[in-house]
Amino acid sequence: MSTKTVSPNTLRRDGDSGQSGDKIFSTASLLAGCLILAVLFSVAIFLLGQALPTFAADPSEISGGNGFFSYIWPIVIGTVIAATIALILATPIGIGVALFISHYAPRRLAQGFGYLIDLLAAIPSVVYGAWGYAVLAPQLAITYDWLANNLGWIPIFEGPASNTGRTILTAGIVLAVMVLPIITSLSREIFLQTPKLHEEASLALGATRWEMIKMSVLPFARPGIISAAMLGLGRALGETMAVALVLSGGALNASLIQTGNQTIAAEIALNFPEAFGLRLSELIAAGLVLFVITLAVNVIARWIISRHKEFSGAN
Amino acid sequence: MTRRPSQFTKNKLPRWAIWAVLAGALILGAAFSALLGFSLVTMSLFAAIFFVVGGTAASGAVEGSRKAKDRLATYLIYGAFIVAVLPLLSVIWTVLERGLPGMTSDFLFRSMNGLTGAIDNQTVAEGTPVLGGAYHAILGTLQITLWATIISVPVGLLAAIYLVEYSTGGPLSRAITFFVDVMTGIPSIVAGLFAAALFGLIFGPGTRTGFVAAAALSVLMIPVVVRSTEEMLKIVPNELREASFALGVRKWRTITKVVIPTAISGIASGVTLAIARVIGETAPILVTAGFARGINLDVFGGWMSTLPTYIYYQIITPTSPTSTDPSIQRAWAAALVLIILVMMLNLAARLIARMFAPKTSR
Numbered sequence: 001m002s003t004k005t006v007s008p009n010t011l012r013r014d015g016d017s018g019q020s021g022d023k024i025f026s027t028a029s030l031l032a033g034c035l036i037l038a039v040l041f042s043v044a045i046f047l048l049g050q051a052l053p054t055f056a057a058d059p060s061e062i063s064g065g066n067g068f069f070s071y072i073w074p075i076v077i078g079t080v081i082a083a084t085i086a087l088i089l090a091t092p093i094g095i096g097v098a099l100f101i102s103h104y105a106p107r108r109l110a111q112g113f114g115y116l117i118d119l120l121a122a123i124p125s126v127v128y129g130a131w132g133y134a135v136l137a138p139q140l141a142i143t144y145d146w147l148a149n150n151l152g153w154i155p156i157f158e159g160p161a162s163n164t165g166r167t168i169l170t171a172g173i174v175l176a177v178m179v180l181p182i183i184t185s186l187s188r189e190i191f192l193q194t195p196k197l198h199e200e201a202s203l204a205l206g207a208t209r210w211e212m213i214k215m216s217v218l219p220f221a222r223p224g225i226i227s228a229a230m231l232g233l234g235r236a237l238g239e240t241m242a243v244a245l246v247l248s249g250g251a252l253n254a255s256l257i258q259t260g261n262q263t264i265a266a267e268i269a270l271n272f273p274e275a276f277g278l279r280l281s282e283l284i285a286a287g288l289v290l291f292v293i294t295l296a297v298n299v300i301a302r303w304i305i306s307r308h309k310e311f312s313g314a315n
Numbered sequence: 316m317t318r319r320p321s322q323f324t325k326n327k328l329p330r331w332a333i334w335a336v337l338a339g340a341l342i343l344g345a346a347f348s349a350l351l352g353f354s355l356v357t358m359s360l361f362a363a364i365f366f367v368v369g370g371t372a373a374s375g376a377v378e379g380s381r382k383a384k385d386r387l388a389t390y391l392i393y394g395a396f397i398v399a400v401l402p403l404l405s406v407i408w409t410v411l412e413r414g415l416p417g418m419t420s421d422f423l424f425r426s427m428n429g430l431t432g433a434i435d436n437q438t439v440a441e442g443t444p445v446l447g448g449a450y451h452a453i454l455g456t457l458q459i460t461l462w463a464t465i466i467s468v469p470v471g472l473l474a475a476i477y478l479v480e481y482s483t484g485g486p487l488s489r490a491i492t493f494f495v496d497v498m499t500g501i502p503s504i505v506a507g508l509f510a511a512a513l514f515g516l517i518f519g520p521g522t523r524t525g526f527v528a529a530a531a532l533s534v535l536m537i538p539v540v541v542r543s544t545e546e547m548l549k550i551v552p553n554e555l556r557e558a559s560f561a562l563g564v565r566k567w568r569t570i571t572k573v574v575i576p577t578a579i580s581g582i583a584s585g586v587t588l589a590i591a592r593v594i595g596e597t598a599p600i601l602v603t604a605g606f607a608r609g610i611n612l613d614v615f616g617g618w619m620s621t622l623p624t625y626i627y628y629q630i631i632t633p634t635s636p637t638s639t640d641p642s643i644q645r646a647w648a649a650a651l652v653l654i655i656l657v658m659m660l661n662l663a664a665r666l667i668a669r670m671f672a673p674k675t676s677r
Contacts, residue, residue, distance in 0.1 A: 208385035
C-alpha cells in the first residue's frame with residue numbers, strides 16, 4: 001500500500017475555512033448560553049426598574065392607602081394559603097400515584113397509566129380554571145355548607161359558606177390537580193431508580209411489599225420527593241388563571257370556605273389590563289415579590305436535587 | 316394459636332373474603348348514603364371508606380398486623396390513583412359535553428368582529444344558533460406560538476449544544492444549567508410582566524402586540540427546549556463523535572452532520588412538547604397582547620387574541636351581560652379546540668420520538 005502524497009496546502013486551505021466555521025459556531029452557542037443568563041437577570045432588573053415608583057411613592061397613593069407592604073401582605077398570605085392547600089392535597093396523592101405506577105400497577109399497563117397522568121399536565125390552566133369555575137365550585141358549595149354547619153367551630157371552616165363555592169379552598173383543590181402530575185412524574189422517576197438489589201433483598205428477608213417500599217424505596221427517594229413537592233409548590237405559587245377564574249377574591253379571610261383572599265398572580269391578571277401609571281408599577285412590584293418567592297423555592301428545590309444527585313440520579 | 320393444616324396457607328385470608336368485604340362495603344355505603352339523601356358520590360365515598368377499614372380489619376384479624384398494613388397501603392395507593400384520574404375524566408367529559416354543541420364551521424371560521432350583546436340577546440330570545448367564533452383567536456394562537464418557536468428553538472438548541480459539546484464543566488456552564496432549571500419554574504405571569512416591562516421601556520408604556528406575547532412565551536419555552544435537547548445530545552454515543560473527529564471533520568461539522576441528526580427525533584419531540592406547553596398559556600398573553608375582537612395578522616402592531624384569552628374573556632366578561640349562554644358556549648368550544656390542539660401536539664411528539672426510533676445503542 002503506497003501512501004498517497006497530499007499537498008499540505010490543501011489541508012491548510014480546508015482547515016482555514018473550517019476554522020472560521022468552528023469559531024462562529026462555538027461563539028454562537030456560547031452567546032446563546034449567556035443570553036439565557038442575561039434574560040433571567042434582566043427579568044429581575046426590569047421588574048425592579050418598573051416597580052421602583054411604587055417603593056418611592058407616598059404610602060397614601062398605593063391601593064389601600066397604607067403603603068406597599070400592607071397592600072402586598074394579604075395577597076402574599078393568600079398565595080401561600082392556596083399553594084399550601086394544593087401541596088397538602090397533592091403530595092400524598094402524587095406519591096401514591098407514583099408508587100402505583102412504579103410498583104403496584106401491572107407492568108403492561110404501567111406505562112399507559114403514566115401517559116394518563118401526563119395528560120393531566122398537558123391540559124391548559126385556563127381549562128382547569130373554567131372547569132373549577134363551572135363544575136367543581138357548584139359541587140363543592142354543598143360540601144362547604146355541610147362543613148360550615150358541622151365543623152364551623154374550626155376557624156378555617158367558619159360559616160356562612162359561600163354559596164357559589166368559589167373560595168380559596170376550591171382554588172387550592174384545582175391547584176392540587178394541576179401540581180399533581182409534576183409531583184407524580186418526578187417521584188416516579190426516582191422510585192424507578194431505587195436499586196433493584198435493595199428491593200429484592202428486603203423482599204427476600206420476608207418483608208411485605210409495603211415494608212419493602214417503606215424501608216428501601218422511600219428512604220432512597222426522600223430528597224427527590226422533597227424537591228418534587230417544592231417544584232410543585234413553585235408551580236402552585238405562580239399559577240394564575242385557575243385562581244383568577246375560580247376564586248371570587250376579597251380581603252384576607254381566615255375561613256377557607258367563605259369568599260375572600262386573593263393570590264398575587266390572580267391579582268395581577270385581574271387588574272393589569274386596566275392598569276396604568278402607579279397602579280401598573282404596583283402590580284409589577286407584586287410580580288417582583290412573586291418572582292422572588294418562586295425563585296427562592298425553586299433554588300432550594302434544585303439545590304436539594306443537586307446535593308443528592310450522585311446517588312439518586314434524579315435530575 | 317391454633318395450628319392449621321398447611322404451613323404455607325396458614326393465616327391467609329381466602330380469596331373470596333375480599334369480595335365479601337367489597338359487597339358489604341357497597342351495601343353499607345348505600346345505606347349510609349341513603350341517610351344523607353342518596354347520591355352516587357356519597358355512596359362511593361362511604362363504600363370506599365368501609366372497604367378500606369373492613370378489608371384492613373379482616374386482614375388484621377386473620378393475617379396479623381404486618382399483612383394488614385400491607386393491604387391498607389395497597390388500598391390507599393390504588394385509591395390515590397383513582398382520585399387522581401377522576402378530575403382528568405371530569406375535565407375531559409365537561410369540555411366534550413359543553414364544547415361539542417358550539418363546534419360549528421361558523422365558530423371555527425368567523426371572528427367576533429361586530430358581534431354585540433344585542434345579537435347574543437336576540438340569539439337567545441329566538442333560539443337561533445350562536446353566532447360569532449374564535450377564528451381570530453385561533454389565528455392569534457398560531458401566530459404567537461410560531462414566533463415564540465422561531466425565537467426559542469435556535470437559542471435553546473445552541474445553548475444546549477454549548478452545554479453538551481463545548482463547555483468543560485466550568486462555572487459558566489454550571490450557572491447556565493442551574494438557572495435554566497430555575498427558569499423552568501418562573502411563573503408564567505412574571506414572564507408576561509417582564510416582556511411587558513421590557514417593551515414598555517423601549518416602545519413606550521402600554522405597548523401590546525403579538526410579538527411582545529411571543530417574547531414572553533419564549534422566556535417560558537427556552538428552558539424547556541434547552542433541557543430536552545441537552546438530554547438528547549447527552550445520549551448520542553461518544554464513538555460517533557470520535558469517529559468523525561478521526562476522519563478529520565471539524566467540530567462544527569461533526570455537530571451539525573453527525574450529532575444533531577442522530578438526536579433529531581428526541582429534539583423534535585422535545586420542541587413539540589415545549590410548544591404544547593406554551594400554546595395553552597393565558598396569563599402572559601393577557602398582560603402582553605391585550606384582547607382583540609377581530610382578525611389581526613400583524614404580530615408587530617395592534618392587540619391580538621389567543622384561544623386561552625378568548626376563553627377567559629368569554630367567561631369573565633360575557634358579550635351580553637344579560638344572556639351569558641352564547642358566551643359560555645363559545646368559551647367551552649374554544650376550550651375544546653385548545654385541548655385538541657394540545658393533545659395533537661403531545662401525540663405528535665410521541666409519534667416523532669417513536670417513528671425516528673432512537674439511533675443509539677441504548
